[in-house]
Amino acid sequence: MFSVINSVGLFGMNAFPVTIEAEVSKGHPQFDISGLPDAGIKESRDRVRSAVYAARIPFPKGRVLINLAPADVKKSGSSFDLAIFIALMQAMQILQIDLSKRIFIGELGLNGGIHSIRGVLTMTMLAKKNGYEEIYVPHDNVREAAAIDGIRVYGVSNVNDLLSHLLELSPLKAAERVQPTIEAQKSLLDFSDVRGQQKARYGMELAAAGGHNILLVGSPGSGKSMLANRLPTILPEMNREEILETTNVYSVAGQLSKENPLVTQRPFRSPHHTVSAAGLVGGGSIPAPGEISLAHNGVLFLDELAEFDRTTLEILRQPLESREVTISRAAGTAVYPCSIMLVAAMNPCPCGYYGSTQKKCTCSPNLVKRYLSKISGPLLDRFDLHVDVDPVAYADLSSTEKTESSEAIRERVENARNRQKERFRGTDIYCNAMMPDHLLREYCRMDAQAQALLKAVFERYGLSARAHSRLQKVALSSADLHGSDVIRREDIAVAVQFRGFDSKYLQ
Ligand SMILES: Nc1ncnc2c1ncn2[C@@H]1O[C@H](COP(=O)(O)OP(=O)(O)O)[C@@H](O)[C@H]1O
């Protein structure tokens, strides 16, 4: 007998349809699978055979041939096991039902258990798009799949349950839909913990308001890490689309759990400075997403920026700009999204006190220069804001007065972002930082005083065209925070103030 079952394969973030054909015929005992890479075939064969025994079904005595199509697409992984098993059951006539509107995905265990796999959310999206009515997924992945509406989702934990269901002996219940609802941020961190630091706090608010990358420079213990860790608490809540996008990355990376089937809080990723290039931007023979993609729609924090390997950092530049990572392999090209805010912190010099008012720097000018040159100009260019973080003043630290909470700041940030949503309606830009330069003229309207100040700054500091456009974008975010439709003189002044790094350290 011959049968065909539908399944889904995955490469990077891309799900693609795969059909499984099974044929059982009389002849010399043989169990062959074609269309999978060599190593995968052997393992899949062993797992399917054990699952058949686990279901107390005698394995066919004759020839068993399985083919995965299309043959010219490289397939990998163990997620076809379940579909192969079901195709075999059809071909053996243990099942004799119409399965043409159903999709099966999952890895088999030796005892007939169905184990979780990666990328179930993406695969379910494809199944729905292609008009399937039901999808059968590993039980541990069911909540992820159930986030997609318009398709019935069944979570199954072993082949016996699945057979009983398909034979209508004891039907399973379809999973209840999981709403990708927005949860209030539940962070233990809050900006009210940060004493004093008016300027740095405002820098963080401004960065959050426009989605700008921000660099914090200051002596050890001045609170740089503390400020960066609190950035997610002042960012707008994720919307449904962002939740699904980010969850997709985690799904493909195999980093979702039964307890946390959806990513509903903006990610905050803080890789150690020893991270490899592949760890940071993604890689591997079957390319996996890196930290920058795991931070998608959230924050990537590089603490102690100068300690990172320089070539590793350089690889960040392109994805930061294009907001996606492309990884090419012989087997195909994977594209991962990485729309992030980059936050970095560093000391100004090896001893940490260059430019400090508190303690004298003991480094030679040459040493300071060498230290800073670890960060290339083009990478520095990716930061719209540079903040000097001075050590917190004793009076501030000992004060019992509560500083403003994250919630209060977030409200202003959300208002500013709503203005941007309105501004960029109909485009795929959602914050000022994403604005391409050719739109500056249209959106960065300035009053006469602002124009005069920008001109004066431009001439005095000999700004590059790049710095010039960055100043305007930050100034626009400042205007948005103040609910102003035009950029005012003080918005330009604020933006200039947050470009201190260039003039202070790099001359
Ligand atoms: N502005 C501040 N308000 C309250 N505590 C602070 C402040 N700045 C620093 N601290 C304290 O100092 C510690 C070290 O700060 P940290 O953020 O690690 O500094 P850095 O990263 O600049 O070296 C923090 O854990 C916090 O307890």
Ligand SMILES: [Mg+2]
């Ligand atoms: Mg630190």
Ligand SMILES: [Zn+2]
């Ligand atoms: Zn020093």
